[in-house]
Amino acid sequence: MNYPNGQRKYKSVSHSNAHLGHGKRGMTLEEDVNITNQFYLDTDKAIIHKKPTPVQIVKVNYPRRSAATITEAYFKQASTTDYNGIYRNHYIDFEVKDTKNKTLFPLANLHEHQMKHMESIIHHGGISFIIIRFSLFNETYLLQTEDVLTYWHNMENNGRKSIPYEDIKSKGHIIPFKYQARVDYLSIIDQLYF
């Protein structure tokens, strides 16, 4: 990745957020999902939060009368997914990814420990999926972890390293855009699980 050499000012808490591609409506997928989760929370539909960005804190300055300042820290790889919570008594766990690719979703966007985590969630009775946005088409899909795993295990056996766009179109479920629930993924979960 070609980062500019220098300081960058942060508006947002999230690291990854700042680097996501922007959708046509001027929001990243992650921002859209966060707004959706806030709407779910406000309407008491579900309790789903984004986990904080994992940071390895090295140095902290404690001035006498003001807040502690972290002066040296590093981004860490997340060992699980970014989002989890509860909906209709069920544990929910998912990852959010956008791509500028037009023909496929590269599996390199997912990490092995994330996939193992999601596979394990299913074995323990949870609901797990990936939200994938093809940002150039502004199409957002929900793909169940069970389906992602088929491609993942195939890749592990020297198969292809991506999921074709056409497969996501057929096996995935397009998520409707709504004004408040901008990525209304729970409408898909309702259809699939309840």
Place this chain on the structure above:
Amino acid sequence: MNYPNGQRKYKSVSHSNAHLGHGKRGMTLEEDVNITNQFYLDTDKAIIHKKPTPVQIVKVNYPRRSAATITEAYFKQASTTDYNGIYRNHYIDFEVKDTKNKTLFPLANLHEHQMKHMESIIHHGGISFIIIRFSLFNETYLLQTEDVLTYWHNMENNGRKSIPYEDIKSKGHIIPFKYQARVDYLSIIDQLYF
């Protein structure tokens, strides 16, 4: 809080961790719970993780060929609990607190948004509780959120601002210490919910 004026080196990722009182076995409650969760994970009993410490990132330095360095950041108040996950198909959500008090647990250790979050988790069908350690006695209790809420709402109506130790002893459930599952709280969950 009287922090020393100066830089402090961090070994651990967790902010709160570094300030917790140490139990008689030389581990903080949080460390014991993290080890327990790792044991649950390794034995495929449950998938429960501590959420990363929430950090407000302000400045990041991107050197040309090495990892991004966060050079200015601040600790943020968590809006939920520290731990959540899945166990036997159920969503689990809890907070961990230790105290050096001998006669009571001060409710000031909990925040309003945390209590609202935990109350909401119960309404959505999740299992929620607090793990409280009286570190001077080295006694660790599980207290269900339903019970904590009784004291919390009483405090909101100008009642007492703490839970007496004797009440925790009678309403709570003492958590056994085991070699690998150092705070084996799921043994209590088994008794209470399954």
